[in-house]
Amino acid sequence: MQQLLSRIQELAAAQATDVVGLRHHLHAHPELSFEEYQTAAFVADELRKLGLEPQPIANTGLVALIEGRNPGRRTVALRADMDALPIQEQNDVPYRSQNPGVMHACGHDVHTSSLLGVARILVQLRDEFEGTVKLMFQPGEEVVPGGASIMIKEGVLDNPAPQTVLGQHVFPQLPAGKVGIHAGRYMASADELYLTIRGKGGHGAMPDLNIDTVLVAANLIVAAQQLVSRRANPKIPSVLSFGKVIAQGATNVIPNEVYIEGTFRTMDEQWREQAHVHLRQLCEGLAASMGASCELEIRRGYPCLDNDVDVTQRVRAAMVEYLGEENVVDIDQWMASEDFAFFSQAAPSCFYRLGTRALDGRYAASVHTPVFDIEAHALAVGPGLMAWLALNELQA
Incomplete structure (x- = not known):
């Protein structure tokens, strides 16, 4: 395996500039979730250049197989998401987005170009490994229900079924050249909450003649936090946040309705289900006790991501072999969510982080911001590392 490792590192270094070029093209032509038509066409063309036969899935997704010797021995699936965000880019770079209001601000262009780099490496090594590597180019990670769930429903984990699924994601908290990893529950589930409180509006000087929806909303927002502080097991990470409250009244007008949006996140699927029940009981019961009514819509998002x-x-052991112990960082749980979680619920999986910050501190901007960008050296690391991890899993 040591000879194979060196071979992968050589191939990764030789193609690094080309992979950066692929990323720049993708970054300049971002497309929103489930609208990745040109992105998918570009990826498919690159795969065909390698002699692969990409197949469409989930409308704008793609899947392709790289078969080594004895392809039925074992299968590893590798995932890259392709969609961008509705953000106007502020970076002044030659490869900045050419699509107004759309930007690769979450690094999916990095993930896609990196997986294309993996394909380039593994195609050249077909005679040196046994098994099959399944490449999954996924649409719609950024919006519910998530492209991963649709791909799974359409059979992406069948024929052949992978024994392992791997995914990577940019991580500006770490410099390029380092990777982060966490075993067990890593990222939270995420559900969207939409509440409508209905009462009886009227003059603010005559509250006795009204049913004050604003007061009900204020009580509900405070009371709902008890779900986390008093109903959840303290050992289970949970977050309940409300980020939008609309009460279309005035200084002297109590509105008929108040509209609230929020999110509930946790690391435990059983508690997640219980919390949904508690939330409904709380919203309906509290509103009724104050003479109002409350309608709660819970849009189920992504489940907990369990490595x-x-x-x-x-x-992790393979990462150390490829990068050295000093470049493999054990990272904490994160209450953000990712639809790779659907893969982690369906097959043994690992989702790890690829450092993208420059050593001098540049490119430290968070994902989902209009100035996000990466240190190019990350693309000299990502493809080779993922190729090495895939071949290690084929030997597992």
């Missing part, structure tokens, strides 16, 4: 402990231990 299989055995797979993650193997991946």
Whole structure:
């Protein structure tokens, strides 16, 4: 395997500039979730240049197989998401977005170009490994229900079924050249909450003749926090946040309705289900006790992302072999969510982070901001590392 590792590192270094070029093209032509038509066409064309036969899935997604010797021995699936965000880019770079109001601000252009780089490497090594590597180019990670769930429903994890699924994501908290990893529950589930409180509006000087929806909303927002502080097991990470409140009244007008939006996140699927029940009971009961009514819509988002402990231990050991112990960082749980979680619920999986910050501190801007960008060296690391991890899993 040591000879194979060196071979992968050589191939990764030789193609690094080309992979950066692929990323720049993708960054300049971003497309929103489930609208990745040109992106998918570009990816498919690149795969065909390698002699692969990409197949469409989930409308704008693609799947392709790289078969080594004895392809039925074992299968590893590798995932890259392709969609961009509705953000106006503020970076002044030659490869800045050419699509107004759309930007690759979450690094999906990095993930896609990196997986294309993996394909370039593994195609050249077909005679040196056994098994099959399944490439999954996924649409719609940024919006519910998530492209991963649709791909799974359409059979992406069948024929052949992977024994392991791997995914990577940019991580500006770490410099390029380093990677982050966490075994077990890593990222939270995320559900969207939409509440409508209905009462009886009227003059603010005569509250006795009204049913004050604003007062009900204020009580509800405060009371709902008890779900986290008093109903949840303190050992289970949970977050309940309300970020939008609309009460279309005035200084002297109590509105008929108040509209609220929020999010509920946790690391435990059983508690997640219980919390939904508690939330409904709280909203309906509290509103009724104050003479109002409350309608709660819960839009189920992504589940908890659970990195299989055995797979993650193997991946971490392989990372150390490829990068050195000093470049593999054990990172904490994160209450953000990712639809790779659907893969982690369906098969033994590992989702890890690729450092993208420059050593001098540049490119430290967070994802989902209009100035997000990466240190190009990350694309000299990402493809080779993922190729190495895939071949290690084929040997597992």
